[in-house]
Amino acid sequence: MVWALVLACAPACPDGYRADGDRTARLWALTGEQPSGTVCYGRVEELGVRDDEGRRLLDEGRPDALLAARLVHLAMHRAEAVPGPGCEAALLEEEARAWTEELGRRVALGAVDPTCAMTAALGPTPSSEQVRDWLSTSPEPLAASLRASHRRRCSEP
DSSP states (O other): OOHHHHHHHSSSOOTTTTTOOHHHHHHHHHHHHHOSOEEEOOTTTTHHHHHOTEEEETTTTHHHHHHHHHHHHHHHHHHHHHSSSSSSHHHHHHHHHHHHHHHHHHHHHHOOOOOOOHHHHHHHOOOOHHHHHHHHHHOOOHHHHHHHHHHHHHHOO
């Protein structure tokens, strides 16, 4: 019943993505969390992202366990940044907590992503502080793109 209400109130998937209620229900069941927001499937880099409208866009070709862990990560993000002093630091802390939770969930679900630069550098269960430091200094594309996104979000009016 709850799942039907979430779907009825959720915004539609963007062009190139599709809803899959059965798979989304499986992912939420794996997480043990309450369903929330719009979840769409298509081709996505880095397993999945949250778009500017708050929809969770997941890579349809990835295993459920990895996507369930990413879904928890994406659900931890605020919809909007609060521009001003400390904005980028706050987003970095939020990102570090979300990544730490995702990586812990991956281990708990037996999920492995051999393409993850962060786990290659830090191991499968780094602390939030280790993740924050890696995100703030790593030249890896993942970290650099997150820093650029944080700068953009914090400079928007």
